[in-house]
Amino acid sequence: MSPTSSDPETRSPFRRVFLAVVGALVLLCGVFLAIAYLQGPKLSDAQIDLVSAIAQPDQQLRLFLNQQIDDIDPDQITVTPATAVSVSTSGDLVAVQFDTPLRYDTEYTVRIDGVRSAALPQSSTVEHRFTTGAPSPLYLDRGTPNDAIVRVGLKGSEREVIFETPGIGAFAATGQVLVVSTVDAEGISRLMLVSLADGAVEELRLPEEGTVTDLAVSDAGPIIAFTFTPSAPVDGEVFGGRRVLAMNLEQGRTLFTVGELGGEVFPISSWRFVPGARSMVVQGTEDTTFLLDAAPEAVPVPIGRFTDILGISRDGSTMSASDALGGVLVSLEDGETERFEPSLIEGSSPFLGEVEVLPDGDVIEKAALQTTEGRFLVVMAVDDGETGRVLYQTPAQAGSIENFRVSPNGQFVAVEVVPVIADAVSDGYLVDQRSTTITTVIVEIETGLIVRSVEGFGLLW
Template sequence: MSTEDRPEVPQTRAEARAAREAAEREAAEAAVPSVPVAPEGEWLRLPAIVQPVSSSTASQAPLNDAHQKAQQQESPQAEPPQAEPSRADPRGSQDDPQPKGSPDRRFLYTILAVVAVLVVVVGALGAVSLFQGPRVSQVQVDTAEAIDVSGSRVILTANQSLQEIDESQVTVDPAVPFTVDAAGRSIGIRFTVPLDDATEYTVRVDGVTGVGGGPASDLSTAFTTPAAKIFLLNRSDEDDSIFRTDLGGENAVPVFTHPRINDYRSTSTRLVVAVEDEDGSRILVMDHDGENVRELTLPGDGYVSSVQVSERGGLVGYTYSDRELTEDTGRASVLVTQSLSGDDEPHIIEVGDAEASVAEWQFVPDSAAVLFIDFASTLSLDDRSGDEGAQNMGIAMRLLGISRGTYTAIVQRADGATVELNLADGSETPLAASEPDFGPATTIAPYPGGTLRHVVSRDENGLPTGQAIIRVDDDGEATSLFDVDSGNAILQACPSPSGQYVAVTVAPNLVENRYDDMLVPLPRTLQTHLIDLRSGEEMVVLTGFDASWCQMAPRF
């Protein structure tokens, strides 16, 4: 009998349960896919994950009705299996549409968000500018130049074009005279006098509005000027030297030495030095540290003195005399000007088509003009920036000083009267006497706010009993600032550019103070007293003379 013909043997309940569990295990194992292993050195490319097959749907051997009925009676009715979510191929399909969270779509959303933020920011800034008014976007100022020369500027640049600015809208603290030049977005404040050193200045422009209207605003800036430094000349039995120092005198540094330094002057960036040797004089131009020395061409072989510089005109001037002089040949004390850069030939000043020999001369501050008195006592003005030549300003015996920023000279006329001469139109007014009156001045040095006057006190016989420097304010109030006893001499008083300080050169103990053998002889021992011009207090005494604040070298 074959096995197919054998009758089915009834199973017990336990046997039916075991058969059922075995069938379920076989179905579950068949539903788990095998994991492929990639060969060494190659990436494994996985196929799409196959949806798992529920054990309830796996193929099983058929059971007879009796067995099925027995199984149903043994266990409660099972819930139908829940289908698992399908898992897409992580690499995607070329035929399928782009998934909702794809990188390209996220990048597009990011760009749109950034653009939206920028639109909001620009709109907000525009609204803020409409409600805030103009603001300062840039400030330009050269603080080092501001303490050395007049005419320096601070420029405020706004973030928009501005309506017209009136000078009454501008204030400067501490107060200094200024002019205003405004156009477009820029407001330029020009200081007509040099500024004090080591001082904080605040510039404010009130009620500024844009050309398109809107609210007004106040523009302001603050800056601090640097501490001042000066140069002094010191002569010795060995080499002469020009040194630079602070106003305390503790950091003196020699910048140039030579066996015989006759004279020198300083600009904001350069030194101009006249030296002597066996063949005559030479003029050297160099940096403040004594580097990059170059020599200027002179009119011939001779000697120079009274060296001066025009910062604004870029010129050096001096009196020149030929080394070989006779009654009929040679030039004596002619006035010469030439460019500081040395790119031109020296030019001799003429009066009436003849080279003029001059007794005194000065550059007019903040210009390229020279004011001089020739040996015929004719006062002349020659603007070297033009071609008009020398203009006759009358007869004068002394040239006492020229004010900064005002184009006004103080001269002594032939009748002995001291007047203030307007060099622009030739008008003049008597120099007001001081209160109290300390007597006639031998020299007058103007500064912003007043003048320094060198006076000599005498006894009833006319003999000198002492000398003093008198400070006279613009309102005429006079104060004795510095004095020396008989036997000492004041050679020169030079205010700093802003009138903050004064350098007074003194020759002490004249009886024992022998003279040098230079072209312009001076006592060998000279001292410079630095004084605070506002308080009158003496700050320090330095060895040397011819402070760089002075327009010319001292004479004795």
């Protein structure tokens, strides 16, 4: 009779093999448990929106661990280059939140020491590296026969024409759409949307013939706004019927009057979008200043009375303004104000023009300095609260500084300059008339280095 599986002689080798396999598996599991015990938690995955991280504050790096962990304290985190952060922990997730936008084209290392499992006592160090991108700014180059909206990088000399047409007065951008205003020889404006995806052009209908100025787009949503001046002034109306019009592109193509409430129109002499919000700071008559949502029937919220709005910080928290006594910084969150006394620049007291608070709390300013010869020299400067530092001035002090625009992360400033005033010739446009030699230089704020120069203006980051 042949042996069967029930025979003792057959069962014994099988049992020995089975027990050996089980023992090996138990031993292997023990080894893995020992490794986990000795090594502590490990990083499984990491997520960050690199586009938002260089443009907006409070963006998060989300770190996923291979097990649930104890809460992480901010002092356990080291970020290189140094950046202020806050942190929250939930199960196996650590969310590291950056207080300010990150620098362009920079490798960051985030290290968390003493990461401890919720079940095991052994701790570990978790580390993640990532590299940020860089923006591709747009600017307006007025030429013959067409004006062009051009895209460039922060480095190199390449340029890409995005859209061209005669008579561009101004442009703005939202998502994958350009908003472009043109003006003819009679001062009549057109307004159009241009798709960046396929170049399709859609003309927007204006209420009547007139001129579009102050064109801008909210960076918190597809809301466009502009000041509209009718060709035929309206008798009996403040500013002759000039008003601020807006359109929410998510809600169709209907224009509404900003500041219109109950059929009455709040007169607006000047206005600016608040960065990161769907609201505006507006000035009415007698220098009254309000915060106003860019929506139909919005109720103005009083801020104070100021002679000029000098700038709004890129995080939307602080407005710089002036009144009869000088400069003032205004919180747009609670309306509190504090005096801003500019620091001396090279031993001279500056006369301020436009001012903007940077993400790190320093102030960038367009300032006029009186020279020993009694002339005035206009410079771009940075004020840290103790001293002022000249950031940029035109070569040989022969030119003029027109406007400036700080990058969303506060790393660069685009300065519009006329290099030589004596050679300046107007381009003859009826809207936003500029010198034919106007140039935009992009300056790194920390070092004062010029990283790019383009022949044009209206640069958008």
